[in-house]
Amino acid sequence: MFEFKIFWPLCFSLFILPFTCSELENHETELAEELYKKLFKQQRAEQLTAIKNFQKTSSYEKQYQMITLMAERIFDNILESRVLIEASPFIPGVSDFPSDIEIRDALSNILENTALFSDIVLRFPEMSANLLRDNNNWDLVLQWGIAFCDQMKYLLDSSTVKLLKLVSQELNYIYRDTNYVNPYKKSPVREEEILEQKPPKKRKVLKKGPKLSNHFEL
Numbered sequence: 001m002f003e004f005k006i007f008w009p010l011c012f013s014l015f016i017l018p019f020t021c022s023e024l025e026n027h028e029t030e031l032a033e034e035l036y037k038k039l040f041k042q043q044r045a046e047q048l049t050a051i052k053n054f055q056k057t058s059s060y061e062k063q064y065q066m067i068t069l070m071a072e073r074i075f076d077n078i079l080e081s082r083v084l085i086e087a088s089p090f091i092p093g094v095s096d097f098p099s100d101i102e103i104r105d106a107l108s109n110i111l112e113n114t115a116l117f118s119d120i121v122l123r124f125p126e127m128s129a130n131l132l133r134d135n136n137n138w139d140l141v142l143q144w145g146i147a148f149c150d151q152m153k154y155l156l157d158s159s160t161v162k163l164l165k166l167v168s169q170e171l172n173y174i175y176r177d178t179n180y181v182n183p184y185k186k187s188p189v190r191e192e193e194i195l196e197q198k199p200p201k202k203r204k205v206l207k208k209g210p211k212l213s214n215h216f217e218l
Contacts, residue, residue: 033097033155036104040111041157047116051123067120067127074113075141081106082144093151111152114145115160118167123184125170132171143173 057063084106090098098104121128132139146164153161166183169176 029096029099032099032104036097036108037155037157040108040155040160043112044115044157044160047112047119051116051119055123063124064127067124068131070120071117071131071135071138074117075138077109077113078141078145081109082141082148085110092148097155107152110145110148111155114142114149115156115163117142118146118163121167121170122163122182125182125185129171139171142171146173 054063054066057066084102085092088098088100088103088106089095090100090103090107098107117128132142146168149156149160149164153164156164165174166180168174169180170182
């Protein structure tokens, strides 16, 4: 006679096992996602420190050369990662955080490099505008990178989300808000402000008493 007490635990385990594995996978995905968010925030802090130190370089020529070299590497990295992402089953904004290390690295490359160049754009607006104008392909890659970041913004911290919106307006990828201001751009001092800063001229005090006339007769 078939014993039900043996069959029931076996039957129950067949139903519960896939559910448990799925729960475990979801838990691991959530942990990996939260860990990445922390690492991304840490990476952004390191990037900002490096950029602030770079700003201390006084030579315009050196800054321009370095930004050009950085741009070449940044956009090469984004392009390579884009090819990998688009060839994978990963869909930004739809798929769960990837478990595949290669896809995860590609995702990280796009997010971090796009944010890095966005910082450069805001802090060196004239140089960046010239580079993007002379290298139209870079401009297109940056637009794609920002759009990708927007789809994955649940991984980004609030300051990076704000940064990407500012850059989109700075480069006229989207309409500028009426109160838009690049917080890092040095605004030219208005003539009225210069006049206000000038100290008033001291009035000459004329000494009392006789003085020589401009005209005299012999």
